[in-house]
Amino acid sequence: MATIKDVAARAGVSQSTVYYALSGKRPISQEVRQRIAAAVAELDYTASSLGQRMRAGRSYSIGMIAPQLPTSDTAAMEMLVSTAETASQADYTLGIFMGQTPSKVLRLLRNQFLDGLILVETTHVDARIEALRKTKYPFVMIGRTQNLEGLTTVDFDFEGAIFKAFEALVQLGHKTIGFVAPNATEDLNVENWFHIQRGFERARERYCFEAVVEKTRLTIEGGYTATEKLLETEPRITAIVASGNTFTGILRSLYSRRIRVPDECSLVGIATAQVAEWTIPKLTSVDIPLREMSKIATQLLLHKLAGKDIQEQIIMPAQLVVRETIAPPSAKLR
Amino acid sequence: MATIKDVAARAGVSQSTVYYALSGKRPISQEVRQRIAAAVAELDYTASSLGQRMRAGRSYSIGMIAPQLPTSDTAAMEMLVSTAETASQADYTLGIFMGQTPSKVLRLLRNQFLDGLILVETTHVDARIEALRKTKYPFVMIGRTQNLEGLTTVDFDFEGAIFKAFEALVQLGHKTIGFVAPNATEDLNVENWFHIQRGFERARERYCFEAVVEKTRLTIEGGYTATEKLLETEPRITAIVASGNTFTGILRSLYSRRIRVPDECSLVGIATAQVAEWTIPKLTSVDIPLREMSKIATQLLLHKLAGKDIQEQIIMPAQLVVRETIAPPSAKLR
DNA sequence: CTGTTAGCGCTTTCAT
DNA sequence: ATGAAAGCGCTAACAG
Numbered sequence A, B: 001m002a003t004i005k006d007v008a009a010r011a012g013v014s015q016s017t018v019y020y021a022l023s024g025k026r027p028i029s030q031e032v033r034q035r036i037a038a039a040v041a042e043l044d045y046t047a048s049s050l051g052q053r054m055r056a057g058r059s060y061s062i063g064m065i066a067p068q069l070p071t072s073d074t075a076a077m078e079m080l081v082s083t084a085e086t087a088s089q090a091d092y093t094l095g096i097f098m099g100q101t102p103s104k105v106l107r108l109l110r111n112q113f114l115d116g117l118i119l120v121e122t123t124h125v126d127a128r129i130e131a132l133r134k135t136k137y138p139f140v141m142i143g144r145t146q147n148l149e150g151l152t153t154v155d156f157d158f159e160g161a162i163f164k165a166f167e168a169l170v171q172l173g174h175k176t177i178g179f180v181a182p183n184a185t186e187d188l189n190v191e192n193w194f195h196i197q198r199g200f201e202r203a204r205e206r207y208c209f210e211a212v213v214e215k216t217r218l219t220i221e222g223g224y225t226a227t228e229k230l231l232e233t234e235p236r237i238t239a240i241v242a243s244g245n246t247f248t249g250i251l252r253s254l255y256s257r258r259i260r261v262p263d264e265c266s267l268v269g270i271a272t273a274q275v276a277e278w279t280i281p282k283l284t285s286v287d288i289p290l291r292e293m294s295k296i297a298t299q300l301l302l303h304k305l306a307g308k309d310i311q312e313q314i315i316m317p318a319q320l321v322v323r324e325t326i327a328p329p330s331a332k333l334r
Numbered sequence C: 001c002t003g004t005t006a007g008c009g010c011t012t013t014c015a016t
Numbered sequence D: 001a002t003g004a005a006a007g008c009g010c011t012a013a014c015a016g
Helices: A004-011 A015-023 A030-043 A049-056 A074-089 A102-110 A127-133 A158-172 A193-206 A220-233 A247-256 A290-305 B004-011 B015-023 B030-043 B049-056 B074-089 B102-110 B127-133 B158-172 B193-206 B220-233 B247-256 B273-278 B290-305
Strands: A061-066 A093-098 A116-120 A139-142 A153-156 A176-182 A210-216 A239-243 A266-271 A284-287 A313-316 B061-066 B093-098 B116-120 B139-142 B153-156 B176-182 B210-216 B239-243 B266-271 B284-287 B313-316
Touching (some): A004 A015, A015 A030, A061 A074, A061 A290, A074 A116, A074 A290, A074 B074, A074 B093, A093 B074, A102 A116, A116 A127, A116 A290, A139 A290, A158 A176, A158 A193, A158 A266, A158 A284, A193 A210, A210 A220, A220 A247, A239 A247, A290 A313, B004 B015, B061 B290, B074 B093, B102 B116, B116 B127, B116 B290, B139 B290, B153 B290, B158 B176, B158 B193, B158 B239, B158 B266, B158 B284, B176 B193, B176 B220, B220 B239, B220 B247, B239 B247
Parallel strands (some): A116 A139, A153 A313, A176 A239, A239 A266, A266 A284, B061 B093, B061 B116, B116 B139, B139 B153, B153 B313, B176 B239, B239 B266, B266 B284
Antiparallel strands (some): A093 B093
């Protein structure tokens, strides 16, 4: 492993000359420059980034912290990939960390192991955020929390998304709509229950329809049992609105009951385009632009690391993408 | 940011005493130990990992390199998560890198930015591997390549998997089986065409059935069009074998033709349990234990980093998991 | 039981 | 246009 010292010796010059020749921060005579270039080539020298980071006093790494990355969820993947891409373009490395306690998270920063953080799957009441808020360490969150004072966040307009989902169905003529809603206690972390609730209430105020609400965890199994209950308590349902990771469960329930989508039952979700393109039939959804959001979050963090003072709450707008799961209610009103 | 120097000054002792007190590598008197503990607490000192890594000459980071992480693929996610978990248990950080050229990959190591590598989505002919093979840098690959000489690899028995998939169908009585096979040229990277091909041939030798082969890219769209072609060229097909990311496409084609699975057409795949539990109906598959494989690969790498000389090719065994997509061929022989 | 000192590899100030 | 030397924060060999 050749160091700058070796190169200097080989080229018969001093360390600093090698450094300046390589960095171009100082004029170096033609002849010396060539000797150095030759030595670099012969020794296959590359500056040790460990030394550089030591000297700079920063690690040029940022971390992404999720309470625990649920692999059932492609969402985490999208965020990771997008964040890693954005970071590496700025010559930062992304380290990923899971299930870290607030104190461990703090240590990663105190350590100088990480220069900054991206927090995902933030909860309404989030110990990690409170721990970080007291410090000066730069971090950005994807998601929201109770008190946004002084925080930099990137989130999605879940309220508008739910509103638009119901709106689309009502405008198609649906009168009885099932709602697979997040259970306030259990799913506070996955999506913001509060905003989803508000979007639903706004839709109820604005439009006239009968809503059948089934609260559940936003998992495949949750979606399945919620749909089963929905269809049992109100068989006249002609459409369903849902979010989270419930779609496979919902479709499974409909499939097993031989209810064709969208002919006999429409479905609108809040999901990433990824997931929406995966279901059969393809899910009509208000797409969550997770990759875009992660990219923005990462860029904001990098700006912070560059010394800019940023305090910004970004909310990505909701827009319905019509795919294959909605249609007017069937005439026979099952 | 308090350093060991600050602590030493505050406690009125030397740096090394602080160090030894904290590391426990040398006996320290009760009284001094307490003064140091107090200083540490007051200054909120944590050893800078940058300094530690500098001193140790290693970054305590490993990298995972994928040509480009396809987010459509949950496989990458599973590997990432499992690798990150295993690494962090050994106090290593996992950095993720995408679409790096061989020379960039090498630089990450020369740099001392990374201590070792995990390569995923290796191809039959893989420039990254050849570049690394010439060096002494520790790396482990998930997947295989042409020449395994001196390499450490963890892979799955795709040959056995395909064999078992056909075997299961033949034993149920299927006579005409469609095979959505990887296109040798395009999908060399995604799964090992060679082994899949061999498994297929072994099944043909051992059992008597008619096979209709459709080669394609192993994507959703590939699966869809392959199935369309399969059903057009041979409507008597009563079962399909497939791998890769084709299942949504295959099921979409069957669904649109109103062919019920498994009543009218069985389907056996090579997939992770994740994916298999996601489809409707749940996919009967030879499960690829990706998480286990990643964990093993990471552990092997960590052992290498600890100085052990490991050269090992591990092949995980294939085993069929029966879920909901297979049944005997329907009596009416569509 | 404790202290002094050197050195990892880089960048940069100060000196020539 | 070039060189000498210091220092980032840690660890460890050497010395008492």
